[in-house]
Amino acid sequence: MKIDPREIAALASAQxxxxxxxxxxxxxxxxxxxxADTLLGLGRMDVDDDLEFAHTCDRVMQxxxxCRSHLRHENQFVHAAMEAREPGACADVEAEHAEHEEAIxxxxxGVSHLLACARAARPATAQALYRQLALFIAHNFEHMHEEETAHNRVLWAHYSDEELVRIHDALVASIPPDEMMATARWLVPFMSPAERTVMLSDMQQHAPAPVLAAVLAHVQPHxxxxxxxxxxxxxxxxxxPGLVH
Known part of the structure; x- marks a missing residue:
């Protein structure tokens, strides 16, 4: 994929x-x-440090x-909404989702093989896994771009913002608490300040105070x-108190 300033400008104007x-x-x-963080961690892993080796492999599995859970959420809520009002709109991306399931x-x-291989084989096996993970991530980045552009055009053409909020809220309500905390770990720190405020202000208004406090404590170190x-x-x-670093 070749990106130039004209294409970036076209993407911005299409909003x-x-x-x-x-x-x-x-x-x-x-x-x-x-x-990205997982790929970087795998690339810098010390295969001779057994604790770091096991921890990094576990990070990849997590x-x-x-990713597998994210696919299920999109299929169940977002794709279902699109297909309800524009049948066939998800055909290509659903095929990619099936490919992603196979890749996952x-x-x-590959991680299981790396964990079980002989110590002498760890460097080569880890490098092979690193490269395969990099390709998987590269494909996912392009896939997410397609969803953010083509899929949003379908959603915005057929749904009001109020309807989209209801779909989003139903999706979020389906996520178990432990998965929600894992999501918050990667969601909140990498939002813009304005996005963080919108998300957590909504939680401040609608969630019990201990839930908000737990989320804040969870993301603050990051x-x-x-x-x-x-x-x-x-x-x-x-x-x-006690959380400033």
Whole structure:
């Protein structure tokens, strides 16, 4: 894929004049961050340090589980909504989702093979897994771009923002608490300050106070001091004691 300034300008101008509800924006930032961090961790892994080796392999498996869950959420909620009002709109991307499921399973097998291989074979096996994971991530980045452009055009053409919010809220409500905390870990730190405020202000208004406190405590170590201070001010909260780093 070749990107030039004209293409970037065309993408920017294709955005709706008034901001629309974008179900992909936040979670795709989280996915890009999680994938990139996992790939970097695998690339720098010390295969001779058994604890680091096991921990890094587990990180890859957790990321693959996260991707698998994300596919299910999109299929169940977003694709179903698109197909309900424009049948066939998801055909190409659903085929890619099936390919991603197969790739996730193959990568998981690759991690298991790496964990079980002889110590002398670890460097070459880890490098092979690293390259395969890089290709998987590259394909996912292009795939997410297609969803953010082509899929949003379908959603915006057939649904009001109020309807999209209801679909999004139903999707979020279906996510178990432990998965939601894992999502927050990669979602909140890699949003813009304005996006963080919108998301957490909504939680502040609608979720029990202990839930908000747990999420804030979970994500705070992954924010800079400046980012944390901006967030606390935007929520009208004092810095949480003992959490400044």
């Amino acid at each position: 709706p004049a008034a901001p629309r509800m974008d179900m992909y924006a936040g979670i795709h930032k989280a996915l890009r961050a999680y994938m 990321m693959l589980d996260f 399973s193959a990568l998981a097998e 924010l800079t001091q400046v980012e944390w201070a901006k967030l606390m001010r935007s929520l009208g909260l004092p810095p949480l």
